[in-house]
Amino acid sequence: MIFGNCGSLAFVIDTKANYNEALTKFKNIVNKAYKVNTHIKFEVFIHKVDGVSDDTKMESQRDIYQRASDDLAEVGLTRIHLSIHLTSIYDHSIFEAFSKVVQKLIPQLSTLENLLNIFISLKLAKNGSDVSNTLTTS
Ligand SMILES: Nc1nc2c(ncn2[C@@H]2O[C@H](COP(=O)(O)OP(=O)(O)O)[C@@H](O)[C@H]2O)c(=O)[nH]1
Numbered sequence: 001m002i003f004g005n006c007g008s009l010a011f012v013i014d015t016k017a018n019y020n021e022a023l024t025k026f027k028n029i030v031n032k033a034y035k036v037n038t039h040i041k042f043e044v045f046i047h048k049v050d051g052v053s054d055d056t057k058m059e060s061q062r063d064i065y066q067r068a069s070d071d072l073a074e075v076g077l078t079r080i081h082l083s084i085h086l087t088s089i090y091d092h093s094i095f096e097a098f099s100k101v102v103q104k105l106i107p108q109l110s111t112l113e114n115l116l117n118i119f120i121s122l123k124l125a126k127n128g129s130d131v132s133n134t135l136t137t138s
């Protein structure tokens, strides 16, 4: 089955369109996928948010998260991993969102982060600069 080996599922919602239909589709897909694989991370991209005010962005993010969670709770899915990203191809947001999605799929991420922090500290110590400037991912 297609979801068996799947780490994350990206679902794109177009903010420039009415998203009711998209949310129904999302609920159905999550329902099917979760039955096959309970470890899938569901990543929703609220896309094309360029030209949308910050207030409106926050409001749609809140609204979509709330409605998606309610819809999923209705069918007994309360323990799923659900993240919402606000994205646009006209700024860095699409790259940042994809980077976060990919990072979650790297099991060795914390080890890698530690090694990079050690590397930075050694480098800074050698150059005599500020050591507080360590690497973080979010
Ligand atoms: N404003 C805006 N347009 C986008 C963005 N990403 C893709 N598009 C435009 O959307 C158009 C494609 O339509 P789209 O709704 O993505 O796909 P479709 O619904 O499958 O036709 C192209 O003209 C893209 O340039 C975005 O972040 N912001």
Ligand SMILES: [Mg+2]
Binding pocket: 014
């Ligand atoms: Mg479209």
